[in-house]
Amino acid sequence: MTAAGRSGRGSTRGTAFRESMLGTVRLDGEDHTRRVRLDLHVTADRVLRPLGTTEAQAQGRVRIAGWANDPGAAGELEISPLARHRIRYRITFTADGRRLALDGWKSVTPRRPLASMTRLPFTLYEDGVRAGEGALRFPLASGLAPFLASFRFPRNEGGPDTFAPPRWSGSPGRTEVWYTTATDPATGTGLWLHHELVAPTDGSAPYAHGWAAVFPTCGPVTHARFGPAAWERPQDGFAAAGVAARPGRLTGSAGDLRWDLAEQPAGAPLFTFPRWSWRRPLLPAAQMLPAARADYSGTVSYGTTTLALDGVPGATARIFGHGNAHRWAWLHADLGDEVLEVVAAVSTRPVLRRLPPLVFLRLRRRDGSTWPRRAERTAVGWAGLGRFRCAIGLPTWTVTGRAGLRRIRVEVTQPADRTLALEYTDPDGARATCRNTERADAQVVLERWWGRWRPERRWTLDGTAHAEVGTR
Incomplete structure (x- = not known):
């Protein structure tokens, strides 16, 4: 909390x-x-x-x-x-x-x-x-x-603007991402803006690149890339190739896509990975949300279509690390009065890649608390027991787990006709493919123990979940 x-x-x-x-x-x-x-x-x-x-x-x-x-x-x-x-x-x-x-x-x-x-x-x-x-x-x-x-004395992490500036300090072999996803309730259209800095392992010059994608309810997914371009070293976010992701504002163009959006944070920061892993980058990578939820207003144009957005729900997330996992799954689900964020990943290291995915699951409750209380709980359990489990696959993948008196089951479906496949390049030149949709379906069931397991909350998302599966 x-x-x-x-x-x-x-x-x-x-x-x-x-x-x-x-x-x-x-x-x-x-x-x-x-x-x-x-x-x-x-x-x-x-x-x-x-x-x-x-x-x-x-x-x-x-x-x-x-x-x-x-x-x-x-x-x-x-x-x-x-x-x-x-x-x-x-x-x-x-x-x-x-x-x-x-x-x-x-x-x-x-x-x-x-x-x-x-x-x-x-x-x-x-x-x-x-x-x-x-x-x-x-x-x-x-x-x-x-x-x-119940008393806690949490560290004051600062507001959303605190997490916008780049983390990269010049070391080779790093990647840093600012990405935004949103869903327009009026049309059902999903939006994905991806901004990335890559510092190659061989010490060559860092470069910035990214893409924009629109997921309409009718017609194919539309996307376009921008960059690679020289890294401009901004102090307050991402800026390269005429594209910017700064506190409160997202602007740019790629191909025939244009966007100009105002961002209004509507929640406290949410650390999907342990909080210490963002302050001290000891893990291969860490992900967090400067605000668990945000509202977006402005315009997005693609082809002959222009979307006028007004208070559209979504979120911006940050990633900082050494590259992509060997396999991974990601979910951002706006549940109305609550927000669910899931990252499940298998390490690229030879021995660790044989292990099941580590699951980081965070449910931001309506009262501002986060379940489970500690991010490590879902990934490592207690001395390895009670870890949350993820079965990564397509078109459907699942996460299950129990912490304290609650247990959860998440089932995510990414229909092929709503999914976009894109290639990532790690700092060492290795490649991975992600399959992303901003129009995923999801079923989330939260149960509580009252002498027996009884449903506490149940959510059904029809085309409004944001999800991704990555493979090599």
Whole structure:
């Protein structure tokens, strides 16, 4: 889980924790109370200051018996137990089609520290007008242990712009990628923009190249390459051959394709591989998303067709490493209120290429948390046991695995008529072929253990998943 961060200044660590409270509310106009449950995931961009005031963001679920069950509740906390003697909650949620705000605070007093820290009186408002009042309590007996265990102090990674500048420092034998995929809900068209820097192993001059591809619902896939061209050494992203991928803007042309898109990040960074592997490039390669989700607006032209995009969902990802895997599979799935990212790969090293694929699976939940908690969990399990598994193939490939009380099954189908085959060249000159579609189908089933396995969420994507299989 990641707290919102600031790049280059402020605290290098944030705070994240989970809190659940139970209570009752009496709605205005009713003569009885209703049970209430509030489950929150709280994040702050600094370590909590007991003697000061900390502003934090909250996401979670509000349940009011017979009236509300909103998993998209969000708001702010003001945590100031000693400086202002209060912890204030402002949470907005939807109930029966109405937008309401829960406003209350724990009045912290040294005379009754335990009772004052665990009781939250609140008032409900609708458009600034009172709609009810109630009180919540923190259940010490059942809630204290999970509350304390949930505390994390994640490193502040910075915003999406932090991850746009090139990582390459001049060493030979490196490749670096900026790629963007998106789906236009209005037409069903998929888009793929690939920008790549290659520094050959033999020490020759680095070069930049890439391609653009459009996957319409009717007609064949259209694509065109740009480059190779001299690397222009930009400071804020990719720029070469008249093509640019910079924070907030994607522009360029290739063949008869033209694009000019504004990018609006809509989520925190998502590290598909372990976070440390991006900061310290010790693995053969690492992949991450500067923002788990982004919206794209602008135009894309190909042939005689021009697409006008307005808030189209997608994402930009980054790769930095020594080249492509021996075999790999990739999936980006926008699940509406959640995002799933999967990379499964087999190493090119002679001994390791005989092993099954290492799977890195990250599910960004609606409350801002990520499952599984650690990226290493899906790849190596516990001492090699419990690793997630991937069966790479075409037109269908699958991923299965279990972590904690949840297990997942992902089935991806890449129809041949929606798939584009392109060749990659590694820094050492070796070649690989990827088969990519921005109009894949996917079935995702998430189950939870409640004495037996029961479905928790199920998603079906019909032509809106982004997927790729690579081979040599």
